[in-house]
Amino acid sequence: MTDIERKASQERRPVLYSSYDSDTSWRVRIALYWKNVEHDTIYIDMAAGEHLSEAYSKLNPFQKLPCFITKSGKVLTQSLAIIEYLERAYPDLVHGLRYCVRHPTPPSFEQRLDTLSGLHCVADQISVADFCLVPMVYAAKRHKVDMKPYPNITRIRNTLMTLPEFRNTHPYNQPDCPPDAKGIVQ
Numbered sequence: 001m002t003d004i005e006r007k008a009s010q011e012r013r014p015v016l017y018s019s020y021d022s023d024t025s026w027r028v029r030i031a032l033y034w035k036n037v038e039h040d041t042i043y044i045d046m047a048a049g050e051h052l053s054e055a056y057s058k059l060n061p062f063q064k065l066p067c068f069i070t071k072s073g074k075v076l077t078q079s080l081a082i083i084e085y086l087e088r089a090y091p092d093l094v095h096g097l098r099y100c101v102r103h104p105t106p107p108s109f110e111q112r113l114d115t116l117s118g119l120h121c122v123a124d125q126i127s128v129a130d131f132c133l134v135p136m137v138y139a140a141k142r143h144k145v146d147m148k149p150y151p152n153i154t155r156i157r158n159t160l161m162t163l164p165e166f167r168n169t170h171p172y173n174q175p176d177c178p179p180d181a182k183g184i185v186q
């Protein structure tokens with residue numbers, strides 16, 4: 001076996017550990033869908049405390065979701081680190097990442113969007129900031145945040161939700177979403 005063959009045989013399908021109800025998992029689901037990355041998903045039942053189990057804690061000592069195993073077997077436990085890895089391994093995005101890191105709260109992000117946004121967060125291109133914005137709105141609505149002071153965020157979120165990458169990865173469209181949990185947040 002040559003070195004190249006050995007390396008190829010060591011590569012595996014990446015694995016995402018996800019929960020339908022985890023907004024940070026949703027960020028990664030969008031990135032994987034956007035980049036068309038073939039992978040397996042393992043659904044972790046957060047309501048049942050499966051993320052606190054011994055088996056999951058061995059994989060991710062932070063006991064949080066998501067967790068991602070790359071094709072070379074590296075374990076990544078932070079959603080933005082996973083998205084950064086995906087962007088390095090499968091590059092195609094403008095660099096919106098720094099915008100969502102620098103403006104992590106809705107008020108500062110809303111203000112930044114006055115000048116930054118077009119159709120999406122960074123002009124008309126899709127960026128990592130969009131991957132973060134849509135799940136952020138879902139989490140905000142779940143916590144009954146009044147979205148009226150955030151017209152830019154609301155407009156961009158509504159536009160993004162017309163795209164299959166965002167719709168198909170929505171919590172309610174996940175196989176682990178129980179029927180009675182669907183439709184709670186509009």
Ligand SMILES: N[C@@H](CCC(=O)N[C@@H](CS)C(=O)NCC(=O)O)C(=O)O
Pocket residue numbers: 021022023024025046051063064065066077078079080
């Ligand atoms: N900084 C982490 C945060 C992950 C996180 O807080 N995940 C939540 C779900 S959205 C979680 O696992 N919560 C379970 C708990 O805290 O017990 C990331 O971006 O991946």
